[in-house]
Amino acid sequence: xxxxxxxxxxxxxxxxxxxxxxxxxxxxxxxxxxxxxxxxxxxxxxxxxxxxxxxxxxxxxxxxxxxxxxxxxxxxxxxxxxxxxxxxxxxxxxxxxxxxxxxxxxxxxxxxxxxxxxxxxxxxxxxxxxxxxxxxxxxxxxxxxxxxxxxxxxxxxxxxxxxxxxxxxxxxxxxxxxxxxxxxxxxxxxxxxxxxxxxxxxxxxxxxxxxxxxxxxxxxxxxxxxxxxxxxxxxxxxxxxxxxxxxxxxxxxxxxxxxxxxxxxxxxxxxxxxxxxxxxxxxxxxxxxxxxxxxxxxxxxxxxxxxxxxxxxxxxxxxxxxxxxxxxxxxxxxxxxxxxxxxxxxxxxxxxxxxxxxxxxxxxxxxxxxxxxxxxxxxxxxxxxxxxxxxxxxxxxxxxxxxxxxxxxxxxxxxxxxxxxxxxxxxxxxxxxxxxxxxxxxxxxxxxxxxxxxxxxxxxxxxxxxxxxxxxxxxxx
Amino acid sequence: xxxxxxxxxxxxxxxxxxxxxxxxxxxxxxxxxxxxxxxxxxxxxxxxxxxxx
Numbered sequence: 001x002x003x004x005x006x007x008x009x010x011x012x013x014x015x016x017x018x019x020x021x022x023x024x025x026x027x028x029x030x031x032x033x034x035x036x037x038x039x040x041x042x043x044x045x046x047x048x049x050x051x052x053x054x055x056x057x058x059x060x061x062x063x064x065x066x067x068x069x070x071x072x073x074x075x076x077x078x079x080x081x082x083x084x085x086x087x088x089x090x091x092x093x094x095x096x097x098x099x100x101x102x103x104x105x106x107x108x109x110x111x112x113x114x115x116x117x118x119x120x121x122x123x124x125x126x127x128x129x130x131x132x133x134x135x136x137x138x139x140x141x142x143x144x145x146x147x148x149x150x151x152x153x154x155x156x157x158x159x160x161x162x163x164x165x166x167x168x169x170x171x172x173x174x175x176x177x178x179x180x181x182x183x184x185x186x187x188x189x190x191x192x193x194x195x196x197x198x199x200x201x202x203x204x205x206x207x208x209x210x211x212x213x214x215x216x217x218x219x220x221x222x223x224x225x226x227x228x229x230x231x232x233x234x235x236x237x238x239x240x241x242x243x244x245x246x247x248x249x250x251x252x253x254x255x256x257x258x259x260x261x262x263x264x265x266x267x268x269x270x271x272x273x274x275x276x277x278x279x280x281x282x283x284x285x286x287x288x289x290x291x292x293x294x295x296x297x298x299x300x301x302x303x304x305x306x307x308x309x310x311x312x313x314x315x316x317x318x319x320x321x322x323x324x325x326x327x328x329x330x331x332x333x334x335x336x337x338x339x340x341x342x343x344x345x346x347x348x349x350x351x352x353x354x355x356x357x358x359x360x361x362x363x364x365x366x367x368x369x370x371x372x373x374x375x376x377x378x379x380x381x382x383x384x385x386x387x388x389x390x391x392x393x394x395x396x397x398x399x400x401x402x403x404x405x406x407x408x409x410x411x412x413x414x415x416x417x418x419x420x421x422x423x424x425x426x427x428x429x430x431x432x433x434x435x436x437x438x439x440x441x442x443x444x445x446x447x448x449x450x451x452x453x454x455x456x457x458x459x460x461x462x463x464x465x466x467x468x469x470x471x472x473x474x475x476x477x
Numbered sequence: 478x479x480x481x482x483x484x485x486x487x488x489x490x491x492x493x494x495x496x497x498x499x500x501x502x503x504x505x506x507x508x509x510x511x512x513x514x515x516x517x518x519x520x521x522x523x524x525x526x527x528x529x530x
Contacts (some may be wrong), residue, residue, distance in 0.1 A: 024490055025491070027490060027493060031501070063530075065527065066527050069523050069524060069527020069528075073519075073524045073527070074520070076519060080516025083512065083516070091501040094494075094501070223528065251505075252502060252505050255508040255511055255512065393491050397487060
C-alpha cells in the first residue's frame with residue numbers, strides 16, 4: 001500500500017496565513033507565540049464566570065479557608081495531569097489535543113475524544129454565554145437603560161450578539177484569539193484582583209465565620225470533595241489546551257503558562273464565588289459589590305463578567321473548530337463554516353434551553369472528571385512509559401488500513417477498555433448525579449483513582465494484547 | 478490494494494516534522510522541577526496546612 005503523494009517543497013520559513021485554522025501540524029515558523037503571549041491567552045481563556053460557580057460548589061461543603069486550600073491544590077493537581085498528557089505532544093509537532101489522542105485511540109478511534117471535546121466545549125460555552133447575556137441585561141438594568149420585564153426578550157438577543165461577536169473574532173483564527181486576549185488581559189486581571197481584594201478586606205469577619213450550607217458530617221469527605229471539584233474543573237481544560245499551546249515552539253515555553261496561566265487563575269477567581277456564596281448565598285459578586293459601592297462597583301463587576309466570558313468563549317470555540325477539522329467532512333469546508341458549526345449548538349442551547357446547563361452545572365463538572373481523568377492517565381502512560389516519548393507524526397495523519405496507529409479496525413481496544421474501566425471506577429467512587437460516594441472516595445477523591453486506573457488498565461491491555469499483535473507501532477524493548 | 482490521497486502540503490509538513498531537528502523540544506529539567514513543585518509538592522503542603530484552618 002502506498003500513499004499517493006507529490007514531491008513538493010514547502011518553504012519552511014514562510015508562514016501559511018491560515019495554518020492555525022485547520023488541524024494540520026504547525027511548522028516552527030508558524031509557532032511564533034512567546035511564553036508571555038501564551039500566558040496572556042491562557043489567563044483570559046481560564047478566567048470566566050464558571051469560576052464563580054466552581055467556588056459556589058466548594059462553598060456547599062467547606063468554609064472559606066479550607067475552600068481556598070482545596071480549590072487551589074486540587075486545581076494545580078488537575079492542571080498537572082492535563083499538562084503532562086497534552087503539552088509534550090502538542091508542542092513537539094504543533095498539533096491540538098485531538099491529534100495527540102490518535103496514537104492512543106487509533107486512526108479512527110480518536111472520534112471518541114473529539115466527541116468528548118465537542119460536548120464539553122458546548123457545555124462550557126453555553127454556560128459562559130448565558131452568564132454573558134444575564135450580566136449584560138443586569139448591567140443595562142443597573143444603568144437604567146432597560147425596562148423591567150424585558151429580560152425574556154433581551155437574553156436571547158444578547159446571546160445572539162455574543163455568538164456573532166465570537167464568530168467575527170474567530171475568522172482570524174488563532175490571531176483572533178490572541179488579539180482578544182491582549183485587549184482583555186489587563187482589564188480582566190486588574191478588575192479580578194480588585195474584586196477579590198475588595199471582597200476579602202470588606203468582609204473578613206463575615207468570611208471567617210461563614211459556614212457551608214450542605215456539609216456532610218464527615219469533615220474528611222467535605223475536604224476531599226473540595227479537592228475533587230478543583231481537580232475536575234482543571235482536567236476539563238483537556239479539550240482547550242492543545243489548540244493553545246501548539247502555537248509556541250516547544251514544551252519549556254508552555255510549562256509555566258499552563259500551570260500558572262491556566263491552572264492558578266481558575267481557583268483564585270473561584271475564591272470570589274466561594275466567598276460570595278458563603279456570605280450571601282449566591283456566587284455572583286455583582287450584588288455584593290453594588291451593596292458596597294453602589295451601581296458603579298456593580299457595573300464594573302458586570303463588565304468584568306462580560307469581558308471574561310467573551311474571551312473564554314473565543315478560545316473554546318476556536319479549540320472546538322480546530323478539533324472538527326480532523327473530520328474528513330470538515331477538511332474541505334471553509335474555516336468560516338467550520339466555526340459556524342462549532343458555534344451553532346452553543347447559540348441554540350443559550351436561546352432555547354438556557355437553564356439546562358445552568359441548573360446542572362455540578363453534574364456537568366462531575367461528568368467531565370469521569371471522561372477526562374482516565375484520558376489523561378492513558379495519554380501519560382502511553383507517551384512516557386509505553387512509547388518512551390517516541391511518536392510518529394506521519395502515523396497521526398495516516399488513516400489507511402494497516403497504518404501504524406490503526407490498531408483493530410482503526411480503534412485501539414486498550415484505550416476503550418481503559419476509558420470504560422476509568423468510567424466504572426469514577427461512578428463507583430462518586431455518583432456524578434447524586435454525589436453519593438463509596439469508600440475510599442473520602443481519602444482518595446474520585447478523579448485520582450480514575451486517572452490511575454485508566455492509565456494502569458491501558459498499560460496492561462497494551463502490553464498483553466496490542467504489543468504482541470504488533471498494533472500501535474510501539475518501540476521494541 | 479487501497480490508496481488514499483494526502484494533501485501535498487500536509488505531506489510536506491509531515492516530512493519536515495519527521496526530522497527531529499524540526500520538532501519542539503520536550504520538558505527540560507527545570508520544567509520537571511516546576512511541574513513537581515506546582516503540581517505535587519505545593520498542593521500537598523497547601524492541603525496539609527488547609528486541613529487545620
